[in-house]
Each structure stands twice: as C-alpha cells, then as structure tokens.
Amino acid sequence: MCDLIDKTKLNIFRRPALNFFFRLDDRLLLITIGALVGICSGLSSVALNSGLMLMFHWLSKLSHLWWFFVIPGIGAALSSLTLEKIFKEGAGHGVPEIVYSVSRYGGLMRLRSAVSRLISSCLTIGSGGSAGPEAPAVMSGAAIGSNIARFFSMNDRQRITLVGCGVAGGLASIFNAPIAGIVFTIEIIIGEWSAANIVPIAIASVAGAQISRLLRGNQIAFTHLNFDTDITATLAAIGLAVITAVVSIVLTRTLRRSYAISSRIAVPVWGRAAIGGCLVGIIGIFLPQVMGEGYHAIQRMVEGTFNGGAAIVALLVFAKIIATGLTLGWGGSGGIFAPCLVIGSFSGLMYYHLISLLLPGISLINEGYFALLGMAGLVSGTLQAPLTGLFLIVEITGSYEVILPLILVSTISTTISYAFEPASFYLKDLIERGHFLRPRTDAKVLADLGIREIIEKDCITVHPNMLLGEFINVIQSSHRNYFPVENEQTGEFMGMIHLDGIRSYIFDPLLYETVFLEQIMETDIDTVSIDDDLSDVLDKMDMNNLFSLPVVSSNRFIGMVSKATLLDKYRSELRLQAFY
C-alpha cells in the first residue's frame, strides 16, 4: 500500500496533469509550467548578458594593442570548437533548429542546447564578432522549455507551447521587451495565434522580463526620446521602408553567400571561424562600430550624437553587413537581431543624410527618428515578421509616439523583401528542404500521418497458379476490386489484379478453366514502402492517375493505401489540429 502511495505521488509529480487541481483546466497546467519555463529562460538570458559584460570588460583592456584584431578570430575559433568538440552540436544560430523541432517533432530538443549556444555566442560576441545575443537566448529558452515538458511527460502540443514559453521568456528577458517576446514566438516559432498558446506564452514572457528587471534593473535598451512626428516625417518613412527592404535583401543574400564561400574552403570549421573573426578584427581597426553587438553606436544614433556624413554611414552599412557575414557565415555563433538593429539604424541615418542633401528645404525631425525607423524596417524585412519589428522597437526605445511611421516602415519593408526573397533568413533553408510545416497546413497534416495509420489490410491475396474460375469465387467473397498476387511458396509479392483490367475475361466462362492468374496479372505496377512520406505517395498517385497503391516491404505485400482512407484520416487529423 505504501509503495502504491509513493508511486501515485511520483506520478503526480512527473505527470502533473493527473492532479485534480490541474485537471480543472489544462490551460492552468500550461500557465503554471509556462511561468516556470519563463523564469528559467529569463535567468539564462541574464547569465548570457552577464557573461558578455564580463568579456567586454576583460577584452577592452587589450583594445589598444596592435594585435587586437586577432581577438575576434580567437573568440570565434573557441566558440566553434566549444560547439563542435564539447557540445557536439552543428554550427548555426539556432532559430531554424527550433522551428525544425516544432514543425516535425513536437518541439523535442536536446538539453545541451540550453547551454551550448550561450557559451559559444558569448565567446563570439564578447570577443568582437558581429552578432547578437538574442538567438542564443531564444535557443536556450526553447531547450529549457522542451526539457521541462519532457520531464513532466507532456504531449506534443503542450511541449510546443512550452518551447514557445522558453523563446518568449528568453527574448523578453534579453531585451526587457515582453510584447516583442510574445509576438516573435507566435510569428516566427509557432506560427499560429490561439488562446491556448498565447496565455502561457504571455505569462512566460512576463516572467522572463520580470527576472531581467529584478536582476538587471528596469531599464530600456535605448534612451527614450520624444519625437514630434508630422505628416512630412510619416511620408518620409515610406522612402526609408524601401531602403531598409533593399538592405535586408542584401544582408540575407550576403549571409547565405558567406556560408557558401566558407564551406568551399578546405579547413576545419574552427579554422574558418578564426579566419572570419580575424577579418572582422581588421575591419574593426578602421570602423570599430561594426564590432560586437553594436548597441553603443545605436544609442548615439538614436540620441542624434553620431558623427559621420552620408558616405561614412553608407560605408558602415556595407561594412557591418560584411562583418556579420564573416562572423555568422564563417562559423561564429550568435544571432541576427542585433546586427539588424545596427544596420537598420545606420540605414536610417544614411537615409536622413541623403534626404537632407537632396531636399535641403525640407524640415525633418532629427536623425534619431530615422535610426529608430530603420531598425524596425530592417528587423521586419530580414525576419519577414512585421509585428516583431514594430513591437520590439516600441519597447526598446519607449517611443510609442512614432507608432504610425513604424507600422508603415515595418509592413512596407516586409512586403518588398518578401517579393524578392519569399522566405525569411530564418526559414529559407527549412522551406527548401520541406521542413517548414505550419499547423493546419496540408504539409503538416500529411507529415503527421504515416502509412501505418491508413494502411488497409483486409485484402485477399491470391497466387499466380490460381485458375480464373477459382478467382471468380474469391471475387464474390471480397468487397475490393484489387487483389495482390503472392508467390505461394515464398510469399513474395508478384503483382496485382485489378477487376477493371480483367473485365473481358470475367464474363467469358470458357476461360475459367484455362486461364491462370499469372497470365492476366499486372506486374509492372508502382508500389510504396511502409516508411514513405504520404506527400510522396499522393504525388505518385496523382502522377499516375491512381486511387490506391500496394504497400510492399522486403518484397512482401503489407496492404493497400487508398485516397479514400487517406481523406478520412486527413480530415480527422485536421480536426484534431484545429481543436487544439
């Protein structure tokens, strides 16, 4: 009895849904655990931030040395070695990894991912690499959420929500921006707005931001300034949206190109990361603004105290794009958010200078306004997530009064960027490989079903030596119009008989005792394997105008798959996904 009680207690701990309190409402369970995930991911973001501060503090003492340019190289190499040798993880910033796991495997992630990207990106960014700490914070939060869900034996849907909680908590904590955390999670990671998701994600976002406020103080990333916007300023934002869209396309293509170029170099990944890091260091000798996360430069631009004319700022846009490509495309670790903010603010400033030069008579509000809009434009264009760009900038600058031009810039930039690059930087690889599966889409429903679930096994098999007369008796006892033919001795699949194909024989009794099935069966037929993807099976059916296909494994007939059964299962699965 005592043993039984202990087991029950353990079960309630591991499976909290068994508890009466949580059974009142499943959402209560998700909210409670979501808050826990938010706190943990908030803590991990604070740890990353503190690590970066420490690295900046130590390495700033070396900045006067002539060989300082090798420091980003050393940092990137160590970062790559840490990922590859210690954590045994692949390179990359991590966001596509989260989307992949959410799309295909209900958000299952490795525990090691909770720390691997934090350490590696700390080394890359802290040493001067051009990247941001947001993607690692997001990756860490997602892995925390996934593993907490695993510990509590939660199902796929609940696990995905907790991964979202981790992402929201991490992002909210690193930027002190809870709304941006929620919006980013829904727009990029989960891809669906539903009450069941939003509430726990919002709670986690609040928990993450609160942890950051407790430990780092309640401060926004950039000083809040009041911008008096008029109709001229709002219209001017349209031009900036076009500029930021073009820059975000260039940035996305440069990152992909950098990766392609570096992959062709026959040195280990850590060697490539070192080369990329050193090149960033060399650029940094002349343009130190391109190094690190670059928030100081943004601060000065927003305040309107940044020195440099249109040419210098244009050079900085170009240099920061190259430095980001050399860091992230060559094996360094970190996110794209911070570089987007920096490049965006440079782009805004460049646009301001250009307008001032071309239209000297126009009275524009100060350059900080354009720097701010530029950030929103570039984040929206690169991530193709207009709401994320919009809310992030409002929260990190506290500038709600520029909401109208912000909406304009974010939406126009996303639209133009989408026209030239239909997939965002985060999702392009996944879309190309067919791994981007959003809930309730055709691809997702088909990916969640397997042949095993729809296979029809009530087929009567016949053998090649059977006489047509005997076969007529078999037909009478079957409700199917196709019959697999198997070798009597070995059980090997030999072909199929479709009633449509043998109608002329059936109605001729003279043939009943003279024709064997071997003579009339079809041998050149398409088959599918039990592990094939249903989307491939459907393509095969459509291509050959078929309604069913035999499933064959190790030369044995297993059953049939038909469009009719698939449609039934498809509808049930769709209903299930819609219900959640």
Next chain:
Amino acid sequence: MDLKLLHIFRNTPFGREMLLGSSYFCKKTGVSPVIYIPEYLKFLMYFENDVVQVDLDKSFLKAPGTAKEHAVDIVRSQGMPDPEFISPKQFTASTLPDIPVNFNFMCCPRSITDMSSKIGLGYIGPKVRRIVQSAKFPVLIASSIYKEWTSITVMFGGSANAVKALRLGLRIGELSGAPVDVFTQEGKKGRQYYEKEIDKAGLSNEMEENVRKWHVFDSGRLSENLYHIPHGSLIVIGAYGHGVIKDIIFGSIMEKVQTIMPNNLLIVGPNYGVEMG
C-alpha cells in the same frame, strides 16, 4: 507481420562480430535487418518524448568504400537475404542527420560513442543507456565476440518492466523455437509475490506451457547466482523500471547483469511498447 531490426554498422572486425550477432538474432526470429552505414559522426534519434543525439566514435566511419559490401557478405553468411539499407531522409537545420526510429529492435554495441577499448569491460555507454530509456523497441546488445544462442533466459524481478521482458522473452521463444528459462533472484517478497505478478499480467498459462524452468534463487548474491545462466543463452531483461532516484541509489540491475554476463542481451526499456504481432 514484418519485424525490423536497426543495426548501425561499423566496418571493422569488431563491427563484423556485432553484425554477425544481430544477423543471427534476425535469422532465429524471422526479423529483417535494416542497416545504417553512418556517413557522419553524429545523428539524432527522435523518440516519442525524447531526442537522443548519438555521437559515434571515429571507427564507425572507417573504410566507407567497402562497408556496404562487407555488411551484405556478413548477412548472407548467415543464410539471410540481402539486408535493407537506410540513409537519413531528414536533416536538422544544423545539418545533423535524423534517423527513423520506427523499428521493432535495435542492435547496439555496449558503447556506441566512446573508445572501443571500453567495450568488453562491461562499460555501457551513456548513449546506449539513453536509447534504452527512450526507445519503444528493445535493444539487442550482442556479445563482443559472435556467439550463437540456443536458449532464452528472462530475468524476472516482478516489476512492470520485468513483466514486459517476460512477455518479450516468451514471444522470442515462440519465434525462434528456443526454450525459455526464467531467472528470479528472490528478495524479501517471496516466490508468491512473483507468481501473483505473473498471474496479474495474464501470463500464468503461458509460463506453465512455454517456460522450461523457473530458477528462483532464495539465497546467495545475484552476481554469484548469475553463473547458473547457460552460456549459450540470450538474456532478456527489463531496464530502468524503478525510476531515476532508485537507480541512482541502488544502481540498475540490468547494468549489473551486463557487466558480469558476456551473453547476448535483449534489453527492454521503460518505454517499450512495440507490438510484435
């Protein structure tokens, strides 16, 4: 019914012994071997509630040119038809291959990720442990040197996992025609407790009809009594059925058994649940 066993092939003499062991198991039980020849040192296995990253040791990538030919030769030498080979269909965003897990068995060496020198010393690798803990299929740990088995010994300790192992052992006995023995190290609970558990699982009749002998040891230590298990026996045992804390404090019985016994082991993890026809 089409049962399949996944084998990660290592093109080395040690790998040959392993594949001989799993081919023999397949031949005896009518299971089809499915072979994965790794092209990368890492791959992922996504189970229902866990994802396991397997980091292979470098010997798994040796002589890729001859790997397929060797694997086919080894399987054929057991009088089996040519095996099926799989290659990963999915790659994660960081380009790690992702191997399907919808098999009925998987064959592992004792350690899949660490130095081969540890194999045979009774060391069970952390990844093998994770696979056993997460997989729905039982894991076959073939003996270091190819060894045929002529009987089946089920280690039965009364837990839910042990019941699953007993069920599997009886099924393997039925498929292979090999006699089944049951081995129980009697603790404080007494024989009646074990009988009651078997009865509760509805296995009493099957035990009576298909088990050759039920060895119940009421004295002596487990490590000493294991000597009575025939050397030509496939041991079927449940693992990690007592929960993490108990395993940390008292150790896992399965791990104890596998350090002592050089026999082929078929391990049933806590998530085992594959239907076997």
